[in-house]
Amino acid sequence: MAKLLYFGRLSDLTGTTVEVLDLPDDIRTAADLRDWLDLRFEASGAMKEPTVRIAINNEIVFDADPVAGDDEIAFMPPVGGG
């Protein structure tokens, strides 16, 4: 099971901050996951914005990087504290 985390404004869009699920077999890369989730949440491209970074197991990854079925995958809109 993969653990998906949606931070900031993305949690409003997905209606949750975290979900645990089995990823479809045809999802191999971070880009595949963006496409699939964008459709699934009817996000009109919000999951595919370049300013939304993806972290897999606490490391920022590129869109071409692979995702595995037991990863913790975070969708991170622009960050900033203080």
Next chain:
Amino acid sequence: MAKLLYFGRLSDLTGTTVEVLDLPDDIRTAADLRDWLDLRFEASGAMKEPTVRIAINNEIVFDADPVAGDDEIAFMPPVGGG
């Protein structure tokens, strides 16, 4: 009577931080006072250094400015706190 104040390193030279005295009649300006005190304390020019500023009654003055017999006159080497 004039009140003379010697700050910082000048108090080591004069041996006091303050003295009250009658100024000689021929002292008309801040420059005259510098010359007189430099001789009086054998200060070898220390009272005449341009970095030593003079304040009369709490205002910085120029060497050509007048001094009066009842002024409070401070000799101020370079300042700095913090």
Next chain:
Amino acid sequence: MITITDLPIHSGDLLRAFEAENAAAGAIVTFTGQVRPNSNSGAVSALFLQAYSPMTETGIERAIKTANAKWPLTGVKVVHRVGEMQPGDTIVFVAAASKHRRAAFEAADFLMDYLKTEAVFWKKETVADKATWIEPRAEDYQDARRWNMEQAQACQE
């Protein structure tokens, strides 16, 4: 060195402790960030801060490491609040100690720029019962660029 907490931050107590730890430093600079009662859209009733541990902590650790490489510091402290806050509450406290006052000022300033634009936090502001997620302003990114953050980021990779 780094604390992420959902409890109130007391800067005065933190400064006293930091001074005791850095009594020989000479120069200490602190920054306190508070929830402002007003934003561009009106009176703020609440601010919510979200972090993602341990990414938030490791990112701040790297920024402190960068600061230590850039300036001769004797100590650094970063305390950041998460969760629900009200106007006037302290969001962040940063302290930097150095023998040199310029180094202490610049390191605190640098760390704040990092926290504003790079640290892994998300902020939601409530104005008139309407909650909005706030992302860094152009001004924040501009401030951060003064330090050549690309280089700082490169160090993080």
Next chain:
Amino acid sequence: MITITDLPIHSGDLLRAFEAENAAAGAIVTFTGQVRPNSNSGAVSALFLQAYSPMTETGIERAIKTANAKWPLTGVKVVHRVGEMQPGDTIVFVAAASKHRRAAFEAADFLMDYLKTEAVFWKKETVADKATWIEPRAEDYQDARRWNMEQAQACQE
């Protein structure tokens, strides 16, 4: 706003009070200067600070006025110690509050440069039983020139 005192300075308490007075500011920067245990000439056993009232106070007041004209500040506090001090003792505490963090940083930095090079104080340092009067370093004057202090001085006249 300005305190010249021969009693110990407690920065933590001062910061807590300043924050309470400036709870709506958003950004607060403080600087604490401490007596360093070492100078170029060796281990420091004591530092003596001398002021000349009211020139010292009026000079600092003018510097605060200049800071208020340069930056949008909601509050400023300057506490400076005089008399005998030991290593680790706090010599000076400066706080600046603003809606904008850059303004708070720059105002605190500016006030420290003023205090180091223009404020009416004299410092005597004791190293191995030898007391020496300390005057500002070239570095201090250089820091101060960043703010175009000539202009600040002109404002004071």
